[in-house]
Amino acid sequence: xxxxxxxxxxLALVLTAxxxxxxxxxxxxxxxxxxxxxxxxxxxxxATYWSMWDNSITLEDDGKILTDGxxxxxxxxxxxxxxxxxxxGDGAYVKIVVDLGEAKNVGKFAxxxxxxxxxxxxxxxxxHFVRVKVSTDGETFTEAGYNENGQTxxxxxxxxxxxxxxxxxITLEEAVSARYxxxxxxxxxxxxxxxxxxxxxxxxxxxxxxxxPVFPDSxxxxxxxxxxxxxxxxxxGKFQGxxxxxxxxxxxxxxSDSSNVYVAIATNYAGIGTPESKGNGAGTNIRLxxxxxxxxxxxxxxxxxQYDGDETPSTFGxxxxxxxxxxDTVEISTEGVAAEAVSGSNTLFMQAxxxxxxxxxxxxxxxxxxxxxxxxxxxxxxxIIAPFDPDCTFxxxxxxxxxxNNTFFPYTSWNxxxxxxxxxxxPVEESSDAPVEESSNxPVEESSEAPAESEEESSQGGNxxxxxxxxxxxxxxVSVLALGGAVIVKKSK
Numbered sequence: 409x410x411x412x413x414x415x416x417x418x419l420a421l422v423l424t425a426x427x428x429x430x431x432x433x434x435x436x437x438x439x440x441x442x443x444x445x446x447x448x449x450x451x452x453x454x455a456t457y458w459s460m461w462d463n464s465i466t467l468e469d470d471g472k473i474l475t476d477g478x479x480x481x482x483x484x485x486x487x488x489x490x491x492x493x494x495x496x497g498d499g500a501y502v503k504i505v506v507d508l509g510e511a512k513n514v515g516k517f518a519x520x521x522x523x524x525x526x527x528x529x530x531x532x533x534x535x536h537f538v539r540v541k542v543s544t545d546g547e548t549f550t551e552a553g554y555n556e557n558g559q560t561x562x563x564x565x566x567x568x569x570x571x572x573x574x575x576x577x578i579t580l581e582e583a584v585s586a587r588y589x590x591x592x593x594x595x596x597x598x599x600x601x602x603x604x605x606x607x608x609x610x611x612x613x614x615x616x617x618x619x620x621p622v623f624p625d626s627x628x629x630x631x632x633x634x635x636x637x638x639x640x641x642x643x644x645g646k647f648q649g650x651x652x653x654x655x656x657x658x659x660x661x662x663x664s665d666s667s668n669v670y671v672a673i674a675t676n677y678a679g680i681g682t683p684e685s686k687g688n689g690a691g692t693n694i695r696l697x698x699x700x701x702x703x704x705x706x707x708x709x710x711x712x713x714q715y716d717g718d719e720t721p722s723t724f725g726x727x728x729x730x731x732x733x734x735x736d737t738v739e740i741s742t743e744g745v746a747a748e749a750v751s752g753s754n755t756l757f758m759q760a761x762x763x764x765x766x767x768x769x770x771x772x773x774x775x776x777x778x779x780x781x782x783x784x785x786x787x788x789x790x791x792i793i794a795p796f797d798p799d800c801t802f803x804x805x806x807x808x809x810x811x812x813n814n815t816f817f818p819y820t821s822w823n824x825x826x827x828x829x830x831x832x833x834x835p836v837e838e839s840s841d842a843p844v845e846e847s848s849n850x851p852v853e854e855s856s857e858a859p860a861e862s863e864e865e866s867s868q869g870g871n872x873x874x875x876x877x878x879x880x881x882x883x884x885x886v887s888v889l890a891l892g893g894a895v896i897v898k899k900s901k
Contacts, residue, residue: 437609439608440607440608440609441475441605443472444507445471445507446474446504446506446605447505448504449502449503450494450501450503451501451592473489474490474504474603474605475506476488477604479563480563481563481573481603482573484522484571488603489602489603490601490602491600491601491602492599493599494598495595495598501595502591502593502602503591504590504593504602505591506589506605506607507546507587508586508587508589508607509587510587513611514585514610515583516577516578516579516580516607516608517552517553517578517579517606517608518576518606519535519575519576519606520562520573520575520606521573521600521601522573522574523571523572523573524569524571526568526569527569529568529569531599532597533597533599534572534574534595535594535595535600536556536594536596538555538591539553540552540553540578541589541590542584542585542586542589543586543587544585544586544588545587545588546587549590552584552586553578553579555577555578560574560575560576562575582611583610583612584610589607620676622757623672624750624757626748628670630663630665630670631670633661635661636659636674637659637660639658639792639794640792641657641790641792645792645793645794646796646813646816647791647792648778648813648817649813649814656676656781657675657676657792658676658794659673660672660673660779662829666831667764668762668763669769670759671694671696671760672758672759672760673757673758673777674755675755675757675781677754677755677756677781678751678752678754678755678756679691679715679717679749680692680715681715681716681717682716683716683717683718686715686717686722687722688712688780689782691714691782692715692756692779692781692782693712693715694758694760694778694779695710695711695777695779695780696710696713696762696777696778697709697776697777697819698711698767698775699773700767700770701731703731704728704731704732704803705732705803705804706730706734706803706819706821706822707728707776708731708767708768709740709767709768710726711724711725711767712724712725713747713758713760715756715758721749723760724739724742725739725741725766726738727740727768732804734819741766742766744763745760745766746760746761748760764831769831772829773831774822774826774827774828775826775827775828776793776794776795776825776827777827778791778792778817779791780792793816793817793818795826795827796825798810800823800825801823802821802822802824803821803823803824808821
């Protein structure tokens with residue numbers, strides 16, 4: 409009986425291996441470029457063009473050998489290549505443009521080049537730099553990515569004086585839509601022998617994003633996400649410079665307790681910022697304007713939450729030196745201010761806690777929120793202030809020109825559209841999600857209580873039935889049947 413059990417179990421192991429092989433074969437990616445047509449040229453002009461090498465006989469390129477799936481040959485000129493000569497000039501490269509036939513979502517690219525270099529060799533080197541560009545019309549191409557000195561041996565040993573096949577792979581973080589894909593291949597020396605180029609499908613970049621705004625699970629419990637207000641410079645909020653159709657917007661939340669004011673924002677664009685370039689005008693920035701003195705007709709303090717590419721934003725603050733003009737400002741300490749950031753591909757979330765002591769608040773006060781996205785070549789500093797009321801009353805009305813957008817900004821004149829923050833509200837209950845000044849990396853203690861399943865097993869004591877030979881055979885047969893089913897499931901995809 410034991411021999412039968414062993415045979416059945418061995419059969420199960422063999423089928424397991426077979427399932428793994430079948431699964432691997434069936435799940436192998438097929439390039440969307442397979443069998444597609446292409447064009448080849450020297451990137452900076454005319455070049456001596458050889459194609460379809462066959463025992464040193466030059467034949468015409470049939471427009472398919474670079475997308476036929478044949479790669480990894482170590483047979484030198486007996487293999488099919490597209491080969492170019494005359495690439496030793498500065499900036500010379502091989503340009504291959506693949507036509508996918510229709511626009512597709514693509515996310516990965518690969519190029520395969522031959523190499524036989526060193527002494528007593530053919531003097532052919534692999535491509536050390538591969539750049540990929542994409543286009544929907546075949547006229548305007550946009551760079552999607554590149555691989556510099558990241559080529560790896562695909563076939564062969566990599567040794568000099570022998571034939572080798574090298575692979576350069578470029579994987580995008582997000583898929584792009586393209587019909588035409590251009591590969592630019594740069595080599596050391598005059599020759600470039602190309603075996604294959606491949607384009608792989610990517611996730612659909614047009615899939616609808618979650619409805620804006622989205623606040624992450626790390627949102628502090630002091631906030632209620634359902635209370636979010638959206639500032640888009642149209643329905644609510646006001647652009648600082650001029651009305652813009654850029655589509656920038658942010659959602660905000662605020663709260664307070666007996667010691668602090670809390671603010672959270674979520675943008676509909678990716679954050680900008682590095683440790684070297686951050687803050688107002690340089691990166692995504694939250695500026696919280698406060699008026700904690702009722703006699704002031706402009707802001708009294710502001711605190712910036714500066715996205716710097718890290719989960720813990722930088723902070724900066726100033727105090728206005730006069731009650732009726734933006735003048736004589738001095739930097740203030742932001743000790744005690746806590747801030748967190750979560751960055752996404754098309755959104756940025758930041759939340760902050762500002763102690764009343766930082767802004768010298770002893771009674772209820774007003775607050776405005778400004779969010780700006782820095783200045784780059786393509787992105788202006790589209791600062792939006794919120795809340796906004798075109799019919800608001802100003803603390804300083806003489807000489808105010810309401811046709812100017814910056815009229816509504818607190819450094820010009822405070823107005824009664826401001827959010828009122830209550831001082832002395834009930835303290836926020838402590839919880840695992842409560843904001844802290846510094847995040848802790850200490851591991852969470854595991855519960856000392858045993859799971860219900862373990863308790864149930866222990867309660868059975870020594871009465872747990874054993875599995876006999878018949879049971880082992882049954883289990884093995886079930887395993888074999890399950891494996892057979894797994895193969896069927898794989899095929900059904």
